[in-house]
Amino acid sequence: MTSAAQTSPAPASGQSSLLDVHRLRTHFELRQWGFLRAGTVHAVDDVSFQLNAGEAVAIVGESGCGKSSLARTLLGLYRPTSGTVRFAGESLSDLRGGALKAYRARVGYVQQDPYGALPPFLDIRRILAEPLIVHGIRNRQEQERRIDAALEEVGLTPATDTRGKFPHQLSGGQQQRVVIARALLLRPSMLIADEPVSMLDASVRVEILNLLHRVQQDHRLALIYITHDLSTVRHYVDRAMVMYGGKIVEQAPVEELLRHPLHPYTEALLGALGDPDPQNAGRFRAVPGGEPPSLVTPPAGCRFHPRCPIAQKGLCDSREPSTRTPRPNHPVDCWMRE
Amino acid sequence: MAGPPLLEIDDLRLGYATERGTVQAVDGVNLELRRNEALAVLGESGCGKSSLAKALLRTLPRNAYPPTGQVRLDGRDVLGLSEERFRREVRWVRIALVMQAAMNALNPVVRVGDQVAEPLRIHRGFSRRAALQRAAEAFAEVGIAGAFLRRYPHELSGGMRQRAVLAMALVTEPDVVVLDEPTSALDVLTQAAIMNVLKRIKQERGISFVLITHDIATSSEIADRVALMYAGQVVEEASAQAFFTEPAHPYSQRLMASVPRLDQDQPPAAIPGRPPNLLDPPHGCRFADRCPERFDRCSEPPPATTLKGRHNVRCWLHSKSRGATT
Numbered sequence: 324m325t326s327a328a329q330t331s332p333a334p335a336s337g338q339s340s341l342l343d344v345h346r347l348r349t350h351f352e353l354r355q356w357g358f359l360r361a362g363t364v365h366a367v368d369d370v371s372f373q374l375n376a377g378e379a380v381a382i383v384g385e386s387g388c389g390k391s392s393l394a395r396t397l398l399g400l401y402r403p404t405s406g407t408v409r410f411a412g413e414s415l416s417d418l419r420g421g422a423l424k425a426y427r428a429r430v431g432y433v434q435q436d437p438y439g440a441l442p443p444f445l446d447i448r449r450i451l452a453e454p455l456i457v458h459g460i461r462n463r464q465e466q467e468r469r470i471d472a473a474l475e476e477v478g479l480t481p482a483t484d485t486r487g488k489f490p491h492q493l494s495g496g497q498q499q500r501v502v503i504a505r506a507l508l509l510r511p512s513m514l515i516a517d518e519p520v521s522m523l524d525a526s527v528r529v530e531i532l533n534l535l536h537r538v539q540q541d542h543r544l545a546l547i548y549i550t551h552d553l554s555t556v557r558h559y560v561d562r563a564m565v566m567y568g569g570k571i572v573e574q575a576p577v578e579e580l581l582r583h584p585l586h587p588y589t590e591a592l593l594g595a596l597g598d599p600d601p602q603n604a605g606r607f608r609a610v611p612g613g614e615p616p617s618l619v620t621p622p623a624g625c626r627f628h629p630r631c632p633i634a635q636k637g638l639c640d641s642r643e644p645s646t647r648t649p650r651p652n653h654p655v656d657c658w659m660r661e
Numbered sequence: 662m663a664g665p666p667l668l669e670i671d672d673l674r675l676g677y678a679t680e681r682g683t684v685q686a687v688d689g690v691n692l693e694l695r696r697n698e699a700l701a702v703l704g705e706s707g708c709g710k711s712s713l714a715k716a717l718l719r720t721l722p723r724n725a726y727p728p729t730g731q732v733r734l735d736g737r738d739v740l741g742l743s744e745e746r747f748r749r750e751v752r753w754v755r756i757a758l759v760m761q762a763a764m765n766a767l768n769p770v771v772r773v774g775d776q777v778a779e780p781l782r783i784h785r786g787f788s789r790r791a792a793l794q795r796a797a798e799a800f801a802e803v804g805i806a807g808a809f810l811r812r813y814p815h816e817l818s819g820g821m822r823q824r825a826v827l828a829m830a831l832v833t834e835p836d837v838v839v840l841d842e843p844t845s846a847l848d849v850l851t852q853a854a855i856m857n858v859l860k861r862i863k864q865e866r867g868i869s870f871v872l873i874t875h876d877i878a879t880s881s882e883i884a885d886r887v888a889l890m891y892a893g894q895v896v897e898e899a900s901a902q903a904f905f906t907e908p909a910h911p912y913s914q915r916l917m918a919s920v921p922r923l924d925q926d927q928p929p930a931a932i933p934g935r936p937p938n939l940l941d942p943p944h945g946c947r948f949a950d951r952c953p954e955r956f957d958r959c960s961e962p963p964p965a966t967t968l969k970g971r972h973n974v975r976c977w978l979h980s981k982s983r984g985a986t987t
Binding site: 495593601607614 | 849852854860883884885904905917921935
């Protein structure tokens with residue numbers, strides 16, 4: 324019943340971590356006609372991990388694996404069903420009113436769809452003033468100063484060119500820069516970026532990833548980068564966690580994970596990914612059959628077993644795998660790895 | 662390989678009327694596709710690649726001006742055909758389309774099987790029963806169980822819907838299938854599974870594909886040839902081997918370097934700047950503004966130059982007259 328991350332690498336310096344997620348569950352009730360209970364979505368199911376100040380981690384998984392629900396729980400947008408989220412020593416579920424507001428100022432959020440994240444009828448100055456107003460910075464000059472600084476930091480220079488524009492007048496990449504500027508305005512100590520580049524063009528993707536990496540380094544931010552694309556984690560984060568069926572099934576430092584994937588699901592993800600190579604055209608890729616599991620009725624035992632090429636009958640299909648650490652700093656939930 | 666190519670696009674031009682003037686989305690594109698060949702048309706949003714696909718199928722929006730140039734199928738121009746003849750003789754009969762976001766292109770209130778069978782009934786005059794029979798075969802070919810013929814789209818997963826749309830394009834046995842971003846909204850594993858299906862169909866059926874995509878890695882999964890578009894023009898066109906291993910155009914090189922790779926130790930590098938506004942594109946090379954190798958000649962339109970083999974590039978660096986003064 325443990326999950327890979329419970330044995331996650333201890334904070335290097337020995338001090339307590341910035342974010343401590345312990346056996347977190349976020350479930351949603353499904354109701355028919357608004358009141359009949361029709362089942363439970365186990366979106367986040369027993370997830371534990373720690374994140375140090377200034378550390379960047381990726382959460383990798385396919386749609387429906389629970390990664391966005393996890394992000395939204397960490398942002399305080401969903402109430403966890405059980406388990407705890409501690410941020411700088413304080414439990415998120417104990418925060419109310421002003422304390423919750425202060426927490427939200429310390430955690431920046433970068434959404435997937437920049438256009439959807441920016442109100443279309445407000446200009447950029449007004450959009451960026453909003454969090455400042457909410458958090459009590461009402462002095463107009465102070466607002467201007469912070470807005471301009473944020474816009475210049477994300478490369479929208481000179482800020483005066485961007486301030487008066489509306490979101491639709493900006494390209495997708497510029498919109499995402501505005502979203503990042505907004506996330507930085509209140510000087511957070513952690514940033515949660517949920518698929519920040521999946522809606523953008525290839526060359527713009529790299530710009531935005533580089534930008535996120537730069538601000539993360541400059542401000543020593545803790546970063547949670549959520550993605551479905553393993554190829555974008557290298558160079559940008561220190562550690563990656565692989566999520567499947569609401570659980571974290573494997574985590575390791577990025578280079579270690581890419582070189583020595585242990586979970587068969589991670590192996591499958593890596594095997595399905597191609598670098599641009601003319602040889603690809605003649606090659607069929609090994610892809611596990613089937614579909615990602617239902618989070619309403621997840622499979623018994625290991626959630627990957629119905630698709631797993633090495634699943635063992637009588638074990639993987641009935642007993643949930645425990646966490647083991649076959650390689651240092653590299654916990655995995657798989658019966659077949661020792 | 663004698664005879665004309667299966668599909669030839671000759672100086673295709675296409676513009677859209679907008680409030681601020683004409684957007685020249687496709688500006689003098691020349692391409693050819695041979696039998697059993699897969700051509701990837703690569704490019705970023707707004708480069709004109711989807712407009713090109715729509716021009717091939719004649720599914721352009723109302724504000725598009727009629728395209729000029731030629732699109733020849735087996736040597737015969739089909740761009741000049743009347744709409745009625747195009748519908749009867751070309752669309753879905755010889756060229757079929759897998760639309761962008763095809764997962765959402767299915768009619769939610771019609772059973773999937775009937776939708777996949779529809780082109781046969783319309784274009785080939787099949788009875789409903791015979792058409793459904795063929796739809797079942799097409800389902801098997803793309804790897805969906807026949808039982809799903811009777812399901813509605815919402816009962817299928819995203820990957821299955823994508824397969825169903827692919828079956829719809831294959832069912833009339835066209836010569837060319839145009840795939841417009843066929844996997845961009847799908848998960849990694851689903852994407853790989855769909856690419857496997859396409860590879861198998863290409864091997865077994867000898868169908869030619871035009872793959873429109875912004876995803877360089879995906880294009881390498883199936884392409885025999887690659888055409889890279891930038892600001893409405895094809896800037897480089899080559900065999901996949903040549904394009905992926907020795908791209909000639911500075912834009913191709915930088916685009917390749919911007920792809921995050923698993924096997925490379927240096928981080929990907931972004932391309933500074935943005936594509937030009939197609940309301941008023943620059944007179945010279947359209948990439949010149951962002952090109953670190955530009956020189957004075959680049960203020961004039963670069964000529965198309967053929968390197969060894971069928972490797973065409975539109976760049977002054979490769980032109981024989983690069984040093985000539987004007």
